[in-house]
Amino acid sequence: MEVFIQQIINGITLGSIYGLIAIGYTMVFGIIGMVNFAHGDVFMVSTFVALVTALILATWLGISSIFLSLFVILLVGMVVTSLVSWTIERLAYRPLRGSFRLAPLISAIGMSIFLMNFVQVAQGPRNKSIPPFFQNVIVIMEREGYQVTLSYRQIIIWAVTATLLTAFWYIVTKTSLGRAQRACEQDQKMASLLGVDVDRTISMTFVIGAALAAVAGTMYLMYYGVVSFSDGFVPGIKAFTAAVLGGIGSIPGAVIGGLLIGMIETLWSAYFSLDYKDVAAFCILAIVLIFLPQGLLGRPEVEKV
Amino acid sequence: MTLQASAPKTGVNVARAIRDATIAGLIAFGILLPLIGFETVQNMRNELALETRPWLLAIFVGLVVLASLFISFVVRPWNQHRRAVRPAGASLKGAALRAAFAKWFTPFALGVAVFYPVLVIWITGFSGAVKWIDNFGIQILIYVMLGWGLNIVVGLAGLLDLGYVAFYAVGAYSYALLAKTFGLSFWILLPLAGILSAFWGVLLGFPVLRLRGDYLAIVTLAFGEIIRLVLINWVDVTSGYAGISSIPRPTFFGIPFTANEDGFAAVFGLEFTPLYRTIFLYYVILALALLTAFVTVRLRRLPIGRAWEALREDEIACRSLGINTTNTKLTAFGIGALFGGFAGSFFAARQGFISPESFTFTESAMILSIVVLGGMGSQIGVAIAALAMIGGTEMLRELDFLKQIFGAGFDPTQYRMLLFGLAMVLIMIWKPRGLISTREPTAFLKERKTVAAKFVEEGRG
Amino acid sequence: MSATDVLQVEHLTMRFGGLVAIQDLSFRARHGDITALIGPNGAGKTTVFNCITGFYKPTEGRIALHHGDPAMWDELGALTDSSLRKRVRADGGLFLLERMPDYLVTKDARVARTFQNIRLFKGMTVLENLLVSQHNPLMRASGLTVLGILGFGVYRHAENRATEKAIQWLEKINLIDRADDPAGDLPYGDQRRLEIARAMCTDPVLLCLDEPAAGLNPRESGELSELLLSIRQETKTSILLIEHDMSVVMEISDHVVVLDYGVKISEGTSAEIRDDPNVIAAYLGVEQDEVESVITEPVS
Structure with missing residues (x-):
């Protein structure tokens, strides 16, 4: 029981990270029907931006307040990552919009390979580790020497995720940008005829997705303390799985899917096999797509004859 | 998707080219500053430390600006020229060339x-x-x-x-x-x-x-x-x-x-x-x-x-x-x-x-x-x-x-x-x-x- | 009377979630007849087609198709009670279409169809379109590909025969000169005719046409009517037709079934249908007792 509770706690933490990345996939898929393959690598870039910012703050500026530096890291990460994603959309996707269906996918895969290798060349192939942000933990339960703990790091991840999701939810439901996004999802041509700037709306979708991925990147760096150029692929696929599981196109679905994937992964690792934890994630992806392609909260697709 | 604004038919809009290049340079600077401007390296105590690479950063930003200018002054006019010369369909010469290519x-x-x-x-x-x-x-x-x-x-x-x-x-x-x-x-x-x-x-x-x-x-x-x-x-x-x-x-x-x-x-x-x-x-x-x-x-x-x-x-x-x-x-x-x-x-x-x-x-x-x-x-x-x-x-x-x-x-x-x-x-x-x-x-x-x-x-x- | 039916639809009901698209529909189509299925937009005509051709599985009801020996209709009850989907003998066959997957409806029961929004293989040539539709006999001739890959003559002969059949149809629909052009390059009316020829190349006993005259000009509609009549005459294929163009329906149909809101409201020859107040009411969108006043009203 204690192990279970501990794994649930860890799973929610991991799931928050997946959920934040998953929103980027789900929004882009919703609006232009494309799997943004490079999104996982955008997340990876954000972990490096966070790493460099953290090092600048700690070693050069000597800022000791962890909360202040966390705030600055988040801000810088969100801005730079959004810029990266905006540029990718502008250069690699927009020229291909409305053309051959496979072209954007190949372009996105190319972008993914490019980003991964760019970071490898620019920052070196080794794992980069920094000392952990917070060491403190709260012991929630204890029985027979097994402690169920909740670390400060986890609390911060939960809090930041919750806060940003609320802000994000406000943007997509209450602002004109959110309305424009929903209009573009339904019918881009009609939306543009009614005066919605479709290009700008799509760009903003990429920007928002990237900003949330940057939050996930900062949390990832803070939680694990290690980043590597190859860290985009597997979290990216898992976040995509989360998006699919929740129902692609559905934003609450992405969050729920993320939490589920996070918990399944930690429970699987604890009870079955650590080696096969990625296999479990990929199997869920395949099973969900095959048997429940509309996901938990998505709309089913009816075949038109 | 959206209606394309009618671009100037011929010639190069110099002011626009310079503006584009400036924006491209600024964006490149923003993106590349953390990724190229700084390098994370392990120091003697096996801790991560930062080294700066200002020249490399300057070279890359410069390259982006040049690329932007190249597009404005060479690629775009060339595309316009091509479109103007050959409005629709392939020329006969092109077709013959392709046929020869396919054959041989x-x-x-x-x-x-x-x-x-x-x-x-x-x-x-x-x-x-x-x-x-x-x-x-x-x-x-x-x-x-x-x-x-x-x-x-x-x-x-x-x-x-x-x-x-x-x-x-x-x-x-x-x-x-x-x-x-x-x-x-x-x-x-x-x-x-x-x-x-x-x-x-x-x-x-x-x-x-x-x-x-x-x-x-x-x-x-x-x-x-x-x-x-x-x-x-x-x-x-x-x-x-x-x-x-x-x-x-x-x-x-x-x-x-x-x-x-x-x-x-x-x-x-x-x-x-x-x-x-x-x-x-x-x-x-x-x-x-x-x-x-x-x-x-x-x-x-x-x-x-x-x-x-x-x-x-x-x-x-x-x-x-x-x-x-x-x-x-x-x-x-x-x-x-x-x-x-x-x-x-x-x-x-x-x-x-x-x-x-x-x-x-x-x-x-x-x-x-x-x-x-x-x-x-x-x-x-x-x-x-x-x-x-x-x-x-x-x-x-x-x-x-x-x-x-x-x-x-x-x-x-x-x-x-x-x-x-x-x-x-x-x-x-x-x-x-x-x-x-x-x-x-x-x-x-x-x-x-x-x-x-x-x-x-x-x-x- | 039932001995000459090619198709019997009985108590067909199709529900999508809460929406009832077809409600307890029964009708028959006779061998060699052109049967038209008409009704206002949204009446459920295409849904009936999709049920007959196996694209939808009906919620309830029986769709039976027959060819060959008329006596086989007597076995319908026995077949329905069994768990089988068909009964085939040398001199005929009886099929329960609601039990068959879509491709078998065409392959075994020999029902072919066209689509409201033309579904040609646009990137393939006109000739290739007609060859693809002869897939099953050609597949047999190629020894499930094995003999074909090894270059056996059996397949070459079969392909020549298939090409000849395609040429026949191309001559019939007047497209022989465009045989080597991509289907997507044809004008709209030609595409409609090509789709019918493609369906006919599967050697159907029942040809289902979903609005074949849609988007055609009056001259093309006329040609279409001629084509359908000649198909019936020469190949003895029965035709089931959804159509909005009343000139086509009235000119060629032997029997008309009228649907409104998924319910059959009338049935009979074209002349009978034309005068049925129920039908007029449905098309004008008014209650039956208002028809008189609507019709007599002066057009402003």
Whole structure:
């Protein structure tokens, strides 16, 4: 029981990270029907931006307040990552919009390979580790020497995720940008005829997705303390799985899917096999797509004859 | 999508060009400042420290600004000029050129492929030839074959497969394990490995039949990764990350390519050199690739091949004509996997060593990109794309002179995949439908007219 | 009377979630007849087609198709009670279409169809379109591809025969000169005719046409009527037709079934239908007792 509770706690933490990345996939898929393959690598870039910012703050500026530096890291990460994603959309996707269906996918895969290798060349192939942000933990339960703990790091991840999701939810439901996004999802041509700037709306979708991925990147760096150029692929696929599981196109679905994937992964690792934890994630992806392609909260697709 | 603002017809808007370049430079600075401006390095105490690279940052931002100016002053006017000169349709001269190309390219390319080892030996002599035949010839031909195999699934049947490398891996491991365990020869195991792969192709194809488009791509990707992870974790059989080494090499109909007395060189009274094996392997993969091409050409003219293309065009119409789409898709998966398996067992036999490292997602992405860049369904296009992409990246190994410019620490090969990814994006923007996007009909009454790209569907599967 | 039916639809009901698209529909189509299925937009006509051709599985009801020996209709009850989907003898066959997957409806029961929004293989040539539709006989001739790959003569002969059949149809629909052009390059009216020829190349006993005259100009509609009449005359194929163009319906149909909101409201010859107040009411969108006043109202 204690192990279970501990794994649930860890799973929610991991799931928050997946959920934040998953929103980027789900929004882009919703609006232009494309799997943004490079999104996982955008997340990876954000972990490096966070790493460099953290090092600048700690070693050069000597800022000791962890909360202040966390705030600055988040801000810088969100801005730079959004810029990266905006540029990718502008250069690699927009020229291909409305053309051959496979072209954007190949372009996105190319972008993914490019980003991964760019970071490898620019920052070196080794794992980069920094000392952990917070060491403190709260012991929630204890029985027979097994402690169920909740670390400060986890609390911060939960809090930041919750806060940003609320802000994000406000943007997509209450602002004109959110309305424009929903209009573009339904019918881009009609939306543009009614005066919605479709290009700008799509760009903003990429920007928002990237900003949330940057939050996930900062949390990832803070939680694990290690980043590597190859860290985009597997979290990216898992976040995509989360998006699919929740129902692609559905934003609450992405969050729920993320939490589920996070918990399944930690429970699987604890009870079955650590080696096969990625296999479990990929199997869920395949099973969900095959048997429940509309996901938990998505709309089913009816075949038109 | 949105209505395009009417751009100035001719000439260059200098003010706009400068504004664009400034914005591009600022964005590049913002993005590259953390990624290039600073380098994270481990210091003496094994902690991460920062080093600054202001000059490198300045060079990169400068390059971006130059690229932006280049687009404004050269590319855009050139495009406008081209559009103005040739408003619609291709010129007659272009059509004649293309016809000549279509007629002569295949025999020419075949000739070059057949005489390539001779040419290489003639140019570089015996000592340098191994590298050029192996790294270029064999490497490119493997990808040509993989491209042609995947072309059946993606190009003809329109089923987007991002896990093709799985079948390559099944072929390679089948050969490696069976050859090491039972000591069977390459020529027996080659078809066996192919059949095993095809079996896996059908097995994995079965559950994903209902899926379309990107979903199919993602599930096949997941299957590819699952197979790779199993290869990593099933250590008892596959030895995990360590891989399988000293895999038996293929023999010349029973005569091994060794320096021994019963080796190839001794039997034929030649002086021993590893070159013979390389040449032999070159012709094996050439034969396998040509077999793939030949079978594909034949299949296209058979009902099954026409059904694949019809499936790509319109699945519902296929069903309304009594075509069993399930079987049609499964045969596409199976035959595609068969050739992937052949290529895999050849790969294992050529390397003598395999590990899961060789079967990553990047590999699948490379094969798929070769198919799409070449032009889906076009065998010539796929071959050209493989030549350009694989040959081009292999070329980087030969650019040692760059070390004299950038210093000894500069290793051009580490930019291989970086440039590969960049090339994928650029070629897609340049030619979204690939290099050869037209379709050759499989039957005709009076004359064989090439089908223009705009009519050809890309498939929803 | 039932002995000459090619198709019997009985108590067909199709529900999508809460929406009832077809409600307890029964009708028959006779061998060699042109039966028209008409009704206002959204009446459920295409849904009936999709049920007959196996694209939808009906919620309830029986769809029976027959060819050959008329006596086989007597076995319908026995077949329904069994769990089988068909009964085939040398001299005929009886099929329960609601039990068959879509491709078998065409392959075994020999029902062919066209689509409201033309579904040609646009990137394939006109000739290739007609060859694809002869997939099943060609597949047999190619020994499930094996003999074909090895280059056996059996397949070459079969392909020549298939090409000849395609040429026959191309001459009939006047497209022989465009045989080597991509189907997507044809004008709209030609595409409609090609789709019908493609369906006919599967050798159907029942040809289902979903609005074949939609988007055609009056001259083309006239040609279409001629084509359908000649198909019936020469191949004895029965035709089931959804159509909005009343000139086509009235000119060629032997029997008309009228649907409104998924319910059959009338049935009979074209003349009978034309005068049925129920039908007029449905088309004008008014209650039956208002028809009189609507019709007599002066057109403003």
